[in-house]
Amino acid sequence: MSDLLRTPERRTCERCGRVEHYEDGVWRADGVGDLYCIHEWDIDGAFVPVKRESTPAAEEC
Numbered sequence: 245m246s247d248l249l250r251t252p253e254r255r256t257c258e259r260c261g262r263v264e265h266y267e268d269g270v271w272r273a274d275g276v277g278d279l280y281c282i283h284e285w286d287i288d289g290a291f292v293p294v295k296r297e298s299t300p301a302a303e304e305c
């Protein structure tokens with residue numbers, strides 16, 4: 245029996261376009277997106293995508 249656990253090796257934020265890859269147990273950024281973005285990663289499987297809601301991110305000063 246092969247108990248394959250699909251581990252994402254690469255993820256892209258659908259909101260800011262940040263790209264990260266998984267290496268040595270941590271996510272390393274390939275491309276810097278918005279630092280204050282609540283990243284919504286374009287991966288499925290082990291990670292539950294955050295539901296898109298209209299959050300005004302830049303409303304507080």
Ligand SMILES: [Zn+2]
Binds near residue numbers: 257258262278282283
């Ligand atoms: Zn993001």
